[in-house]
Amino acid sequence: MIPSCRTASELLSQGQDRPLTLPEQFRLRTHLLICKRCRRFSRHLDFLRMAIRRYRDRE
């Protein structure tokens, strides 16, 4: 079953905190293939992580 955006966003977030299981990875990839919004959200999450570390480390 293809997860909802809400579930996909949870998986994307958890993917930053733990290795996702293979079924989770499969469901998430299937969702991302068809969902532009979650693909954007995924990029935004990557950006947040990068931004906070840049903020922490900037001179």
Add this chain to the structure above:
Amino acid sequence: MEPTPPGASYAAIERERGYLLRYAQLQLRDSVQAEDAVQETLLAAVEGAARFSGRSALRTWLTGILKHKIIDQFRRNGREQPLAAAGDERPEADIVDALFAGDGHWREFQSEWGDPATALENSRFWTAFELCAQRLPARTARVFMMREVMEMPTEEICQELNITATNCWVMLHRARLTLRECLDTTWFATPRR
């Protein structure tokens, strides 16, 4: 033969003060407590400068000391005023519910942020970023900063705060959604300056 440990000079330690303060401030959200934690760290560093092996970067070494000071402060704060009593988590749960329709779809279209690297070069972006980080509820912010600033694994965070892994992931998810929304509204969705 072991090389002689080079130690760390006072000037080199003092040069890291700004970095350490920013780190502590993100984590403690209290400038007095942040100052104290950094002061204690610098003191411990100066006293133990000879123990610095030079194998790790000075900053990494100092950050390791600071982490302990911050966690000590969390524990003191926890004894004085448990965070759970702050009762500030509800509005945020509502924020997340507001982002998704009943069927689990996003209510709003995610706006395109363009090349985010451009934002990182803009000092006004960092002001927006600070404001958004400060707006996170205390408990959520603590978990999020432990994860993203201290880069602690979730198991360690759970252990320190005595929460379940699921609880931890829920809070991190909320923190990210909330921060994303705030940056979207206050920076990316507003006309370019």
